[in-house]
Amino acid sequence: MAHSTAVNVPAKQAIEAANGVIKQLKEYQSKNWAIGLNGDNLAPDRFLAFFTERQLPFAYYVRAQGVSVGEPSAYQINIDTLNHYIGLIRSAEGIAVHGAITQLNHYKANNWAIGLNGTTLQPDDFLPFFDTRGVAFAYYVRSGGVELGTPAAYDNNIRALQQYLDNL
Incomplete structure (x- = not known):
């Protein structure tokens, strides 16, 4: 497997992307569509790629072509994972921003x-x-x-x- 290079995506974009995936997961859930593997050809899908790129655990749900993987709860499990991920991003960004504010106040004092x-x-x-x-x-x-x-x-x-x- 090739070595991956990390790309630092701004927090706002990372949160927007995760919220977009949550919206898509809810849509797929309403239609009982497969997640993780494409229901038509069993190829890995964009949900799996999104989670894998961020090293997040992923729960599959597939009922297609005689393949049965996971449970319907996979939708909510993945949504919960993304909400936790968003919380971690907000927390890390809050720490970084408060550090910059502290530094600005120090510069101001001097x-x-x-x-x-x-x-x-x-x-x-x-x-x-x-x-x-x-x-x-x-x-x-x-x-x-x-x-x-x-x-x-x-x-x-x-x-x-x-x-x-x-x-x-």
Whole structure:
């Protein structure tokens, strides 16, 4: 088997994808359709792929072509697994965002640059953190003749992160 490369998907996209699969599972459940293996040809389906890509346990339910695998409870088991997965994503994201807020407050207390390193004027770690989450970032830099933003940037960034978490 080939070595897989991890791709870090933003939390919001991961949650939206999982919610989409939950919706599809409910639709399949209402029609008593197979999950895990395609009912027409017994090929692995997109549900199995979704769970496998995320290393989540999967419960099969197939009643097709003389094959009987799993129980009807598999739909709810998989939905519960995805709801737990969403909870883990929200929790991890909450920890990361609260860490960034703590760091912003520390920078604010010291009047340190945000967005660009105050010494080297190179991009700092706040930029990719905000960017991968699709959160607008406000710079505050006063160094080496560079003046970007205002001190309000600290609080604006903190509010933006809190709003992001509230919408997650």
